[in-house]
Amino acid sequence: MSGFVGDWHALLILVLAGFIPNEAWRLAGLWLGGGVDEGSELLVWVRAVATAILAGVIAQILLQPPGALASVPDWLRYGAVAAGFCVFVATRRSIFSGVVCGEIVLLAGKGWLG
Amino acid sequence: MALPPLDSPQWQNSLCAFAWGMSSVASTVLTLVLFATYLGIGALAHDTHFSLGWVLASTLLVWAGPAQIILISTLGSGATVVQAAVAVTVSAVRLFPMVVSVLPMLRTSQTKRRHLVFATHFIAVTLWVECYRLLPQVPRGRRIAFVHGLGCGLLTVCLSATALGYGLAANLPQLFAAAILLLTPLAFLLSTARNCRQISDILALVLGLALYPLAATLHTGVDILISGISAGTIAYGVHWWRERA
Numbered sequence: 001m002s003g004f005v006g007d008w009h010a011l012l013i014l015v016l017a018g019f020i021p022n023e024a025w026r027l028a029g030l031w032l033g034g035g036v037d038e039g040s041e042l043l044v045w046v047r048a049v050a051t052a053i054l055a056g057v058i059a060q061i062l063l064q065p066p067g068a069l070a071s072v073p074d075w076l077r078y079g080a081v082a083a084g085f086c087v088f089v090a091t092r093r094s095i096f097s098g099v100v101c102g103e104i105v106l107l108a109g110k111g112w113l114g
Numbered sequence: 115m116a117l118p119p120l121d122s123p124q125w126q127n128s129l130c131a132f133a134w135g136m137s138s139v140a141s142t143v144l145t146l147v148l149f150a151t152y153l154g155i156g157a158l159a160h161d162t163h164f165s166l167g168w169v170l171a172s173t174l175l176v177w178a179g180p181a182q183i184i185l186i187s188t189l190g191s192g193a194t195v196v197q198a199a200v201a202v203t204v205s206a207v208r209l210f211p212m213v214v215s216v217l218p219m220l221r222t223s224q225t226k227r228r229h230l231v232f233a234t235h236f237i238a239v240t241l242w243v244e245c246y247r248l249l250p251q252v253p254r255g256r257r258i259a260f261v262h263g264l265g266c267g268l269l270t271v272c273l274s275a276t277a278l279g280y281g282l283a284a285n286l287p288q289l290f291a292a293a294i295l296l297l298t299p300l301a302f303l304l305s306t307a308r309n310c311r312q313i314s315d316i317l318a319l320v321l322g323l324a325l326y327p328l329a330a331t332l333h334t335g336v337d338i339l340i341s342g343i344s345a346g347t348i349a350y351g352v353h354w355w356r357e358r359a
Contacts, residue, residue, distance in 0.1 A: 010165070011168065011171065013189065014168060014175065014185075016161065016195060017185060017198040017199040017202055018175065018176045018182070019175040019176055020320055021202040021206050022177070022178050022181055022209060023175075024131070025203075025206045025211070025213075026209050026235060027231075027234065028210050028213075028238075029197065029209065029211070029212070029214045029217070030217065030230055030231065031227075032214050032333055033213050033214035033215070036214060037217065037218065038219060038221075039353050043214070044312070045346065045347070047215045047318075048252065048315065048317070048318040048347070048348075048353070049211050049318070049342055049343055049346030049347070049350040050208055050210075050214075050242075050313045051306055051315055051349075052321060052322030052341070052342040052345035052346035053211070053322065053338060054208050054302060054306055054342075055306070055319050055320075055321075055323045055342075055345065056219040056323075056337070056338035056342045057205060057208060057299075058303050058306075059322070059341075060326060060330070060338060061298060062346040063327060064330075065328065066183055066187050066291075066295060067183075067187060068291035068292040068295060068298060069291075071294035072292050072296075077296065080296060080304065081296075081299060081300055082299070082301075084300050084304065085304065087306070088307065093307070095144065095304045095305055096143040097266040099134045099143070099300050099301055102228075102296065103297070103300070103302045106292070106296050107289065111289075
């Protein structure tokens, strides 16, 4: 690949495998969500499904970690996230404290393992 | 930083609402998380031999961190375009219910669908979460402009981070890369947990986490969809049952 964007082939792959799969779902949501009432029961279900799918994405990254995260042992990944969550709860839902704590546990654990 | 009250003259025109949206980027810790995540995505793209322009275009066009990580790592590992597209499509399903639940907050009786196209593109986890937090403080007629501002602000941060990560890639230790990759699940989990308003949301989160490992044993390729729809529907069922009782 050469130049700033690389060849057109690479850009075409980006559109086909990256842009369209994401945008199609967004536009489908626009088509349906453009007409749903804010207080409707359908939205309660839709939000529950969105939350559960996102939970699935979270679980997938932890169970089948990508790239460098795979070099971290299972127990340390789960432990770091659990520690982050506990601190989040203890600090009255501070995302910042939870994220920082989870990361510290991961870094400390990895450092200790060497 | 606090937004002006709903009846303040500062909401009188769309440009001000856009500016308030953009400056709200500074009011959330999720901006930092996005920054670090996109540093990681830039570095990943560099290590997988994509060009800088390509990864910037992917941030602009795809605008969903996990989808970009999946896209770059599957293509980088030699998968075909079709395999990559399938993997990305499955992970992107979550955008559909997110858009459906955010758009009713943006609409007024005069809003046409085409007015929402731009805002729709910006919707991803961060915007979804921040809309629930911030939009009640924004007058309904100015919400679209506000979201445009918020989206453009976040996009600017992420494009800068992508370029920076791309440039720094060669100097990033593996430990740092692992820490960045952990940010996505950690921040997604905590921001979703903060977003939980009803029993159905909490149940959906817990069941979604618990059911995925079971669904993953099926190896269908759409495991996330299976666990997500079943967990979400069970959670809604409990909500429905409690409302009735």
